[in-house]
Amino acid sequence: MVIRLTETKAWKDLESHANQMKSASIRELFANEGRAKALSVEAEGVFADFSKQRLNEETIGLLVTLAREMSVPAKIEAMFSGAELNPTEGRAVLHVALRAPSDAVIEVDGENVIPGVHAVLARMRDFSRRIRSGAWKGHTGKPIRNVVNIGIGGSDLGPVMAYEALKHFSDRELTFRFVSNVDATDFYEATYDLDPAETLFIVASKTFTTQETMTNAQSARRWLVQTLGESAVDKHFVALSTNRVGVEAFGIDPENMFEFWDWVGGRYSMTSAIGLSTMIAIGPENFDEMLGGFHAMDTHFRRTPLEENLPVLMALVGIWNTNFLDAKAQAILPYEQYLKRFPAYLQQLVMESNGKRVTLDGEAVDYRTCPVFFGEPGTNGQHSFYQLIHQGTEFIPCDFIGFLKPTHDFSNHHPQLLANMLAQAEALAFGKTEDEVREEGVRQWVAHRVFEGNRGSTTILLDELTPAALGKLVSLYEHMVFVQGVIWNIGSFDQWGVQLGKVLASKILPELEGAPLGPHDASTRALIERFRG
Numbered sequence: 046m047v048i049r050l051t052e053t054k055a056w057k058d059l060e061s062h063a064n065q066m067k068s069a070s071i072r073e074l075f076a077n078e079g080r081a082k083a084l085s086v087e088a089e090g091v092f093a094d095f096s097k098q099r100l101n102e103e104t105i106g107l108l109v110t111l112a113r114e115m116s117v118p119a120k121i122e123a124m125f126s127g128a129e130l131n132p133t134e135g136r137a138v139l140h141v142a143l144r145a146p147s148d149a150v151i152e153v154d155g156e157n158v159i160p161g162v163h164a165v166l167a168r169m170r171d172f173s174r175r176i177r178s179g180a181w182k183g184h185t186g187k188p189i190r191n192v193v194n195i196g197i198g199g200s201d202l203g204p205v206m207a208y209e210a211l212k213h214f215s216d217r218e219l220t221f222r223f224v225s226n227v228d229a230t231d232f233y234e235a236t237y238d239l240d241p242a243e244t245l246f247i248v249a250s251k252t253f254t255t256q257e258t259m260t261n262a263q264s265a266r267r268w269l270v271q272t273l274g275e276s277a278v279d280k281h282f283v284a285l286s287t288n289r290v291g292v293e294a295f296g297i298d299p300e301n302m303f304e305f306w307d308w309v310g311g312r313y314s315m316t317s318a319i320g321l322s323t324m325i326a327i328g329p330e331n332f333d334e335m336l337g338g339f340h341a342m343d344t345h346f347r348r349t350p351l352e353e354n355l356p357v358l359m360a361l362v363g364i365w366n367t368n369f370l371d372a373k374a375q376a377i378l379p380y381e382q383y384l385k386r387f388p389a390y391l392q393q394l395v396m397e398s399n400g401k402r403v404t405l406d407g408e409a410v411d412y413r414t415c416p417v418f419f420g421e422p423g424t425n426g427q428h429s430f431y432q433l434i435h436q437g438t439e440f441i442p443c444d445f446i447g448f449l450k451p452t453h454d455f456s457n458h459h460p461q462l463l464a465n466m467l468a469q470a471e472a473l474a475f476g477k478t479e480d481e482v483r484e485e486g487v488r489q490w491v492a493h494r495v496f497e498g499n500r501g502s503t504t505i506l507l508d509e510l511t512p513a514a515l516g517k518l519v520s521l522y523e524h525m526v527f528v529q530g531v532i533w534n535i536g537s538f539d540q541w542g543v544q545l546g547k548v549l550a551s552k553i554l555p556e557l558e559g560a561p562l563g564p565h566d567a568s569t570r571a572l573i574e575r576f577r578g
C-alpha cells in the first residue's frame with residue numbers, strides 16, 4: 046500500500062505543531078537550560094548540537110514518529126540487505142558494502158558481493174604501493190610523479206574532495222590533478238607543465254560513455270602518444286569502471302582496470318575503485334582508516350534507535366526546516382580549509398539524489414523536496430554571503446562543521462577560526478534586538494543594525510580531520526540523504542534529470558560544426574547561427 050506522506054498522522058501533527066513553533070523564538074526556547082544537552086547527540090566521535098534550531102524535544106518526537114510511519118527502519122534494513130532500492134534503474138544500493146569488513150555477507154541476486162569488493166581493494170593497494178614506491182615504471186623507465194584523474198560528477202567530486210581534505214596525509218612528492226570539465230582549459234591547465242613520461246592518467250567513469258570524460262581521455266591519449274608513442278598507453282593509463290568492454294575499446298589493458306559494480310551510484314562511489322587517486326595520495330593504510338570511519342558510521346546508522354541515530358536526526362531536522370519552516374536552501378559551512386571542496390561534493394550528493402518532483406510511484410509531490418545546498422569554508426563565506434543569511438528575507442539553515450584540534454597549529458589561528466564559527470551560530474540564533482542596538486548608543490540607521498535572529502543552525506564538531514573522521518562525515522551525509530529520500534518517497538538513486546540536456550547537446554554538436562539545423566526554437570537557432578558566424 047502506498048503511504049502518502051501528507052496524509053500520515055505524524056505529518057498532520059507536525060503541521061499543527063509548526064503553527065506554534067513558527068512564532069516561537071530560539072531565545073525563549075533557551076529559557077530551558079537543559080535544552081543544549083537534550084538536543085545534542087554524539088555518535089562515533091561526531092558531536093551534533095541541534096539546540097540552535099527552531100525546534101524542541103516535542104518536534105523531534107513527532108519527526109521520529111513520521112520516520113516510523115514512512116518505514117525508515119525497514120528501508121534502512123532493506124538497503125543493508127541488498128534490496129532493489131533503485132527501481133527505475135533496477136538496482137540495489139550498496140555503497141555500504143564497499144566499506145564492510147571482509148567477513149561480512151551482503152548478497153545481491155543470491156551472490157555475496159564482499160569477496161569481490163575486497164579483491165579489488167587488494168589490487169588497488171598493490172597498485173598504489175607500486176606507484177608510491179616508484180616500482181611502477183612509465184614507458185621510458187622513469188617512475189610516475191604525476192597522477193591525473195579524469196572523470197566528472199561522482200567520478201571527480203569524491204576524489205578531488207577527498208584529496209583536498211586529506212592533503213596533509215598525502216605523498217607530497219607526487220602531483221595530483223583532476224580534470225572534469227569538457228572545456229579544454231581544464232585539460233590544458235592540468236597537463237601543460239607535466240612530463241608525459243612521469244604521468245599516469247586514471248580514467249574514472251562508471252559507464253565509460255560520459256561525453257566529457259571520454260573527450261578528455263582521448264585528449265590525454267593524444268597528449269601522451271605524440272611524445273611517447275602508441276605503445277606507452279599501457280604504462281600510463283588505468284581505468285576505474287563497471288564497463289570492461291568500453292575500457293578495452295578505448296585501448297586500456299583490462300589488467301589495468303579496477304572494477305566496481307552497478308549497485309554503486311556515481312555520487313556514492315568514493316570508497317569504490319573510484320577512490321584509487323585517494324589511495325595513491327594518502328597510502329593504503331590511511332585509505333583503510335577512512336573506510337573504517339565510513340563503516341563505523343554505517344554501523345551506527347544501521348543499529349541505533351531513531352531517537353539517537355545521527356544521520357536520521359540530521360535528515361529529520363532538514364525535513365523540519367524544509368517542509369515546516371519553509372527553508373528553500375541549506376548552507377554547508379566547514380570551518381576547516383582542507384574541506385574546501387566539501388560543499389561542492391555535497392551539492393551533487395544531495396541535489397542529484399533528492400532534487401526530484403515525483404514520487405517513486407510517479408505522482409507529483411505535494412510538498413517541497415530537496416533544498417538548494419551551497420557553501421564555502423569559514424571564514425571566507427562570512428565575507429561573502431553571510432549578510433543574506435543574517436539579514437536577508439530567506440531563512441537558510443546552516444550546518445557549521447568544525448574540528449577541535451587544528452591540523453596546523455600556528456599561533457592563535459585555530460581559536461580565532463572556532464570563535465568565528467561559534468559566533469556565527471550564536472548571532473543567527475539570538476540576533477540583536479532594536480533595544481540592544483539603542484542601548485549601545487546608536488541613534489541612526491538602527492533598523493539596519495538589527496538582527497532578527499531565530500535562524501536555525503546545527504553545529505557539528507569532530508576531534509581532528511583524519512581519514513577516519515572524513516569517512517564518518519561523508520557517511521553521515523550519505524545516510525541523511527537516504528532517510529530524506531525515504532520520507533519524501535522519491536527515488537534518491539537515479540538521475541533522470543541530467544538526461545535531456547545530454548541528448549539535446551548531442552543533437553546541437555553537429556549543428557555547431559555545420560550540419561543542417563534541426564527543429565529548434567527561435568532563440569536556440571539564432572544562438573547556433575551566431576556561433577557558426
Ligand SMILES: O=P(O)(O)OC[C@H]1O[C@](O)(CO)[C@@H](O)[C@@H]1O
Pocket residue numbers: 197198199200249250251252253254255258311312397540543
Ligand atoms: O562515472 P560516469 O559514468 O562517467 O558518470 C559521471 C556522472 O554523470 C552522472 O551520471 C550524471 O551527472 C552522475 O551521476 C555521475 O556521477
